[in-house]
Amino acid sequence: MKHKYLIEQMTLEEKASLMSGKDFWQSQDIPRLGINSMFLADGPHGIRKQAAAADHLGLNPSIPATCFPTAAAVANSWNVELGRKIGDYLGKEAVAQKVNVLLGPGVNMKRDPLCGRNFEYFSEDPYHAGKMAAAYIQGIQTHGISACVKHFAVNNQEERRMSIDTIVDERTLREIYLTAFEIAVKEGGTQTVMSSYNMLNGEYTNEHLHLMREILREEWNFDGVVVTDWGGSNDRVAGLLAGNELEMPTTGGETNEEIIQAIKSGKIKEDVLDECVDRLLNLIFKTEEVFKGAEPQPIDVDLHHRAAQEAAEESIVLLKNEDGILPLxxxxxxxxxGDFAQEARYQGAGSSIVNPTRLDHTLDCLQEFGIVSLGYEPGFERYGKKNRKKLERACALAEKAEVVLLYLGLDEATEAEGLDRQNMKIPDNQIELLHALQQVNPNIVVVLSCGAAVEMPWIGKVKGLVHAYLSGQAGAKAILRVLTGEVNPSGKLAETYPLRYEDTPACHQFPGKEVSVEYREGLYMGYRYYDSANVEVLFPFGYGLSYTTYEYSEIRVDRNGVTFNITNTGNRAGMEVAQLYVGCGDGQVFRPRKELKGFTKVFLNAGETRTVTIPFDDKTFRYFNVKTNRWEVEEADYQIMVGASSADIRLAASLFVEGTGAPVPYDKNELPSYYTGRANKVGKQEFETLLGRKVPVSTWDRTKPLGYNDTIAQCQYAKGWAARLAYRLMVFAYWFLRKIGKRSTANIIMMSVYHMPFRGIARMTGGVVNMPMLDGILMMVNGRFFKGLRHFLKERSKMLKAAKQKEQRVLAAEER
Structure with a gap:
């Protein structure tokens, strides 16, 4: 241990105290030993350090910080160097605000387009997500503070995220859901990992020995700190055994006492606690070095704003350009x-909400870009209500114009942490407006602002389509620079856009509604499914247009990588994203038709040719063999494909690769869906064959009393009349708030109450409610109202008395 001498000076109580927060955002300190608190702050795309009232839902404002484009936007740049630069700026701002640990980036896979937090994640491809995340981490950590990659792992839905059991086979887990984390740990060198809320194959992730010990610690050699998601601790002692150092936020000392009693009873050895304390101390001392000496310098607000604009410019995707309507x-x-032209939709909602240092507005910038504005009309109500007068006024304005710039998108209440989207549609009132405008002026350019894939049955009604995603505080100017041609668009989609939601591979298994969610599609997520099953899509993974054209030629392949030429055959400079895909021909192990194994972004002047090399690495040919329980290479001829998207392969060659001689882990006859790739409707028996065990019952047992890990939503069938009444009042409040247009407030009920397990009441209230008090609440819920109420009040009185006695002891010690 690095800090053995210091740990030997600590009491058991002091060591245990370090294992949970001091308050909502800070770790515990021990002043007598010179151990200071760390400050942890949200920050995937900007620092969210709350100076006063703290929360995890983005309700209260934070100190102003640069709001960069979200991960879903920057992923479309396919530029790891850009990711590193953004990380660099984030790291500078974290130091300026005295933040030790920046809680990001997020690398969960976009298993389903309806996941409400997809705006905060990079990609549907683990290699792509991992490379972008590693770059962010490297940039952040150059400033001496720590990044925190999240949410580890297999957290791909928001509904019931604190209790859902994710059922996934080992190979899919390794290849799809852990690879991005592996790259973030091994290449990015992240010093902190955040465990996810959910269960994985029956165990909570922060207690999962296979995930936390065998894979993260032993296989990947991670020697940093694991922190829970806020309120994400179930059994504190089990978490400690799995190597989960820090529980956040504070529990008022309750779980520290659980650790102390577990050691005193011999349930766990003190050495386990010492190991965790040592790693936490290492993080504290490392990250506080930067704050020693002079006060941190304030950031250059103008410079960081320009950086946010440049990031947005490179991340915007041109999806349609009929008749060369663009550039304007x-x-x-x-x-x-469009309402979004006046009030930009530039970031997500929830714990990642940033209070921007400034915010560009489209209507203020038009003249600067040579656009003669004939006027502005909102055209629609932001939150979906139909308004005929607004529509008519918009049509009257459109009739006079040469071109209509129509700003559409999803509102803040639709894409939010804690909730999944109900569908993939743009609201009906916006589409009704589009159809009406097209009748009076066919020259429509749509500027789309949302953080995830949407259906576009209306795309034939527009000539131009620019997808800005959620482009940060400087996004308005970035969009106008692309529209006018000052910037040649170079963004390419990091997720597939299906024709309709029903075409997606997980649609029949998303989200898990009660106990569990089954990942029956296995490896076949995103383009891996669409390509393998020959499903037509609207826009393929890796797709994006430019104002110039590119030609690929002269492919050469050897054991080290692939080399080829790219020529800019147009009349203006631009950047092209070249993508390497690999497919295994005639293999005995089922695989998607092609998988991304490398990419690079190349700047080319008009007429310029460049020779490009994309090297192979340890992930190029590997697959995870469930029989040998390790990564193997299958001996076969591999197709080496280079393209402009997953569906636009420009060059191909073959390479024979010697294998590792591992036994074939599957019987082809037992897994027909996986061998054909048509894995969107896998039956239970076939999935169990892949899984190697029976799947658990996915519905609640309505005959059992409700317990710590049951959700508040389950009060709908509770034995206690008060619980059932509370449930009905909660549902009514949600309905009523939506009815009167208070959708954001209604969403808070779902995010912070409805789907929360009962233990969250204790874990998220900072010690206001402890577990014995929660026992009283559960008695009331389960039909013993008065007994439960007496128990609750008795335990509350005991807690208050103990707190008062502790305060008196502290005062007495200070007087001495």
């Missing part, structure tokens, strides 16, 4: 329509 000609007379 100088002096074009435009009608600006």
């Amino acid at each position: 000609k100088p002096g074009v007379k435009a009608a600006i329509i």
Whole structure:
């Protein structure tokens, strides 16, 4: 241990105290030993350090910070160097605000387009997500503070995220859901990992010995700190055994006492606690070095704002450009329509909400870009309500214009942490407006602002489509620079856009509604499924247009990688994302038709040719063999494909690769869906064959009393009349708030109450409610109202008395 001498000076109580927070955002300190608190702050795309009232839902404002484009946007840049630069700026701002640990980036896979937090994640491909995340981490950590990659692992839905049991086979777990984390740990060198809320194959992730010990610690050699998601601790002692150092937020000392009693009873050895304390101390001392000496310098707000704009410019995706309607000609007379033109949708909702240092507005910038605005009309109500007068006024304006710039998107209450989307549609009132506008002016360019894939049955009604995603505080100018051609768009989609939601591979198994969610599609997520099953899509993974054209030629392949030429055959400079895909021909182990194994972004002047090399690495040919329980290589001829998207392969060659001689882990006849790739409707028996065991019952047992890990939503069938009444009042409040237009407030009920397990009442209240008090609440829920109420009040009185006695002891010690 690095800090053995210091640990030997600590009491058991002091060591245990370090294992949970001091308050909502800070770790515990021990002043007598010179151990200071760390400050942990949200920050995947900007620092969210709350100076006063703290929360985990983005309700209260934070100190102003640069709001960069979200991960879903920057992923479309396919530029790891850009990711490193953003990380660099985030690290500088973290130091300026005295933040030790920045809680990001998030690398969970976009298993389903309806996951409400997809705006905060990079990609549907683990290699792509891992490379982008590693770059962010490297940039952040150059400043001496720590990044915190999250949420480890297999957290791919928001509904019931604190209790859902994710059922996934080992190979899919390794290849799809852990690879990005592996890259973040091994290449990014992240010093902190955040465990996820959910269960994985029957065990909570922060207690999962296979995940936390065998894979993270032993296989990947991670020697940093694991922190729970806020309120994400179930059994504190089990978490400690798995190597989960820090529980956040504070529990008022309750779980520290659980650790102390477990050691005194011999349930765990003190050495286990010492090991965790040592790693936590290492993180504290490392990250506080940067704050010693002079006060941190304030950031250059203008410089960081420009950096946010540059990031947005490189991340915007041009999806349609019929008749060369873009770039707009100088002096074009435009009608600006759409509520999002006036109030930009530039970031997500929930714990990642940033209070921007400044915010560009489209209507203030038009003249600067040579666009003659004939006026602005909102055209629709932001939150979906139909308004005929607004629609008519927008059409009247559009009639006068040469081109209509129509700003559409999803509102803040639709994409949010803690909730999944109900569908993939743009709201009906926006589409009704689009159809009406097209009748009076066919020259429509849609600027789309949302954080995830949407259906576009209306795309035939528009000539131009620019997808800005959630482009940060400088996104308005970035969009206008792309529209006018000052910037040649180079973004490419990091997720597939299906024609309709029903085409997606997980649609029949998303989200898990009660006990569990089954990942029956296995490896076949995103483009891996669409390509393998020959399903037509609207826009393929890796797709994006430019104002110039590129030609690929002269592919050469050897054991080290692939080399080829790219020529800019157009008349303006631009950047092209070249993508390497690999497919295994005639193999005995089922695999997707092609998988991304490398990419690079190349700048080319008009007419310029460049020779590009994409090297192979340890992930190029590997697969996880469930019989040998390790990574293997299958001997076969591999197709080496280079393309402009997963569906636009420009060059191909073959390479024979010697294998590791591992036995074939599957019987082809027992897994027909997986060998054909048509894995969107896998039966229970076939999934159990892949899984190697029976799947658990996925529905609640309504005959059992409700317990710590049951959700508050389950009060709907509780034995206690008060619990059932509370449930009905909660549902009514949600309905009523939505009815009167208070959707954000209604969402808070779902995010912070409805889907929360009962233990969350104790874990998220900072010691206001402890577990013995929660026992009283559960008695009331389960039909023993008065006994439970007496128990609750008795335990509350005991807790208050103990707190008062502790306060008196502290005062007495200070007087001495």
